[in-house]
Amino acid sequence: MNFKTKYNQWVELVNTELDHLVRESELPQGSIFKAMRYSLMAGGKRLRPVLALAVNEMFGGDEKWVLPFGCAVEMIHTYSLIHDDLPAMDNDDYRRGMLTNHKVYGEALAILAGDALLNYAFEVMSEHILKENKRMVSGVRAMNLIARSSGVFGMIGGQVVDLESEGKVISLETLRHMHKCKTGALIKAPILAAAVINQVSEEEYQCLEIYAEKIGLAFQVKDDILDVEGDSEILGKPVGSDENNSKSTFVSIYGLKESKKMLEELIQEAITEIERFGERSGFLKELALYIMDRSN
Amino acid sequence: MNFKTKYNQWVELVNTELDHLVRESELPQGSIFKAMRYSLMAGGKRLRPVLALAVNEMFGGDEKWVLPFGCAVEMIHTYSLIHDDLPAMDNDDYRRGMLTNHKVYGEALAILAGDALLNYAFEVMSEHILKENKRMVSGVRAMNLIARSSGVFGMIGGQVVDLESEGKVISLETLRHMHKCKTGALIKAPILAAAVINQVSEEEYQCLEIYAEKIGLAFQVKDDILDVEGDSEILGKPVGSDENNSKSTFVSIYGLKESKKMLEELIQEAITEIERFGERSGFLKELALYIMDRSN
Numbered sequence: 346m347n348f349k350t351k352y353n354q355w356v357e358l359v360n361t362e363l364d365h366l367v368r369e370s371e372l373p374q375g376s377i378f379k380a381m382r383y384s385l386m387a388g389g390k391r392l393r394p395v396l397a398l399a400v401n402e403m404f405g406g407d408e409k410w411v412l413p414f415g416c417a418v419e420m421i422h423t424y425s426l427i428h429d430d431l432p433a434m435d436n437d438d439y440r441r442g443m444l445t446n447h448k449v450y451g452e453a454l455a456i457l458a459g460d461a462l463l464n465y466a467f468e469v470m471s472e473h474i475l476k477e478n479k480r481m482v483s484g485v486r487a488m489n490l491i492a493r494s495s496g497v498f499g500m501i502g503g504q505v506v507d508l509e510s511e512g513k514v515i516s517l518e519t520l521r522h523m524h525k526c527k528t529g530a531l532i533k534a535p536i537l538a539a540a541v542i543n544q545v546s547e548e549e550y551q552c553l554e555i556y557a558e559k560i561g562l563a564f565q566v567k568d569d570i571l572d573v574e575g576d577s578e579i580l581g582k583p584v585g586s587d588e589n590n591s592k593s594t595f596v597s598i599y600g601l602k603e604s605k606k607m608l609e610e611l612i613q614e615a616i617t618e619i620e621r622f623g624e625r626s627g628f629l630k631e632l633a634l635y636i637m638d639r640s641n
Numbered sequence: 642m643n644f645k646t647k648y649n650q651w652v653e654l655v656n657t658e659l660d661h662l663v664r665e666s667e668l669p670q671g672s673i674f675k676a677m678r679y680s681l682m683a684g685g686k687r688l689r690p691v692l693a694l695a696v697n698e699m700f701g702g703d704e705k706w707v708l709p710f711g712c713a714v715e716m717i718h719t720y721s722l723i724h725d726d727l728p729a730m731d732n733d734d735y736r737r738g739m740l741t742n743h744k745v746y747g748e749a750l751a752i753l754a755g756d757a758l759l760n761y762a763f764e765v766m767s768e769h770i771l772k773e774n775k776r777m778v779s780g781v782r783a784m785n786l787i788a789r790s791s792g793v794f795g796m797i798g799g800q801v802v803d804l805e806s807e808g809k810v811i812s813l814e815t816l817r818h819m820h821k822c823k824t825g826a827l828i829k830a831p832i833l834a835a836a837v838i839n840q841v842s843e844e845e846y847q848c849l850e851i852y853a854e855k856i857g858l859a860f861q862v863k864d865d866i867l868d869v870e871g872d873s874e875i876l877g878k879p880v881g882s883d884e885n886n887s888k889s890t891f892v893s894i895y896g897l898k899e900s901k902k903m904l905e906e907l908i909q910e911a912i913t914e915i916e917r918f919g920e921r922s923g924f925l926k927e928l929a930l931y932i933m934d935r936s937n
Contacts, residue, residue, distance in 0.1 A: 370793075372794075372798065373798075373801075373802045373815055373818055373819070374793065374797075374798035374799070374801040374802050374822070376801060376805065377793050377797065377798065377801045378793065381793075424756075428752055428753075428756060431729075431752065433729075433747075433748035433749045433752060434749050434752065451729075452729035453729045453730050453804050454801070454804065456724055456727065456729060456730065456752065457724075457797055457800055457801055457804070459756070460720075460724060460755070460756070460759065460797055461792060461793045461797045463756065463759055463760060464759060464788060464791055464792040464793070464797060465792055465793060467763045467784075467788045468785065468788040468789055468792050471781055471784050471785035471788055472785055474781055475778075475781055475782060475785060478778065481777050481778065481781065482771075482774065482777065485767055485770055485771055485777065485781060486771060488763075488767050489764070489767035489768055489771060492760060492763045492764040492767055493764055495760055496757060496760040496761055496764050497666075497670065497673055497674065497677075497757045497760070497761060498668075501670075501673065501753055501756055501757045501760060502668065502669075502670035502673065503670070504753055505670040505672060505673045505750070505753055506669045506670050508749050508750065508753070509672065519669055522669055523669070526670070
């Protein structure tokens with residue numbers, strides 16, 4: 346099966362599971378489920394759960410066991426976008442070609458919908474783990490890894506640095522630290538969660554960690570490039586927003602040409618890193634190329 | 642040891658543990674730790690962790706094992722206050738006699754500090770559980786219970802109903818559902834988490850659940866009473882805010898006299914419910930009375 350077909354199959358699987366996990370409700374608080382679903386089901390690449398599924402398959406793991414962890418990461422990713430878009434944060438009106446959550450549901454409910462998705466991710470994971478008594482240790486380890494990746498030492502930490510860097514010229518070191526946390530941590534999390542769940546060797550774990558760091562950084566470099574030369578219709582959001590928000594990006598620091606070179610190198614290094622897995626790494630290699638070549 | 646001394650000892654224990662769990666940091670995202678600590682260490686009654694410790698002691702449980710769960714609930718409680726106070730929500734300037742988080746750190750960082758505390762609660766719990774291999778099942782069950790209590794079916798659900806009820810006359814049924822979720826769920830959570838951790842019998846669990854529901858509702862009725870006749874200096878926030886925000890409260894629906902009667906009945910019922918635990922229930926009985934008689 347070719348890469349694209351496989352990727353789309355997994356996206357389908359993830360969408361079905363998310364749709365199943367977050368239902369509409371007749372409860373008096375029914376609107377929160379609508380607001381959560383609005384952003385959660387708005388499409389998106391589902392890159393993070395697909396990464397979990399791909400690593401899991403590489404080690405012959407059980408798809409049903411890893412899927413809720415991948416979906417939990419997607420919920421966390423989605424909540425971070427909802428809060429990022431708020432007027433007090435980036436103040437964005439559009440996301441994935443749709444009005445942002447607070448534009449549709451108002452700021453108060455958007456804040457709560459974000460909180461709810463973050464909270465629900467842990468509800469889903471802990472409930473899932475309870476059903477699998479035998480695999481409890483690796484389940485809790487995966488959950489802990491995801492928690493740490495999305496918190497103050499990971500994604501939220503990166504958002505804070507991002508917030509406080511606006512309008513300032515920041516060092517390359519700070520820029521890298523910021524992205525390692527802000528985007529990198531939540532790309533690494535599903536990869537390493539799947540590794541933990543499959544009880545891979547320490548060597549294999551380290552190898553996947555390097556792969557994850559390379560594609561995580563590459564993902565951000567590509568994002569910065571797209572913000573300059575992307576198509577706003579395909580992106581589903583306006584281009585040039587980094588410049589308008591006075592944000593330091595790889596492009597603003599290195600220029601477009603150098604950033605593209607950096608992107609290619611990162612992807613090549615990521616691919617080299619997982620050569621050791623031989624044929625089994627086919628999908629992850631193509632995924633790295635997809636991150637480089639994507640248009641949204 | 643009398644009630645007050647014991648309560649204060651536990652508050653001290655909780656404060657020390659929270660201070661230990663959320664440290665200041667030299668990381669580039671250091672400000673988020675400051676913002677988290679600002680609200681987390683701002684005093685507060687520590688009612689929720691104290692409830693966990695009290696139930697735990699009643700069953701002769703290990704204090705060190707239950708403490709992080711209680712602290713996690715306190716983090717979740719604190720995050721909910723930070724987000725509740727935001728301009729887009731209740732728009733409050735003071736809390737516990739101090740400026741609210743967004744007044745000190747700005748809206749963006751306050752949103753992130755709230756997110757961070759919620760996330761960190763699960764980081765702390767999952768890490769704690771990993772260290773206790775033998776007690777993992779009850780640990781995950783406790784965490785799941787806390788997650789569910791703070792999410793869309795619990796606290797967040799209640800906040801949504803609260804938000805959407807503003808300026809409307811709501812039925813007593815809706816008011817009760819709202820408070821059962823908004824305040825009740827997170828008072829019940831530490832009680833039941835401690836029960837799960839101590840592997841109590843089903844009968845004991847049900848009994849504690851009823852006690853928790855009674856004092857949870859009583860807590861809210863008392864809050865509504867204090868908002869009318871409390872001392873704003875002792876409360877650390879202005880009185881009359883419910884009326885100013887056009888909120889339906891027990892007092893606005895039933896009047897002051899009837900609300901006080903309801904409060905007394907709930908407390909009496911809670912106390913009767915735990916008679917079965919005999920002398921061991923002494924602290925929980927006094928705690929119920931404290932909820933009725935408190936002035937903040």
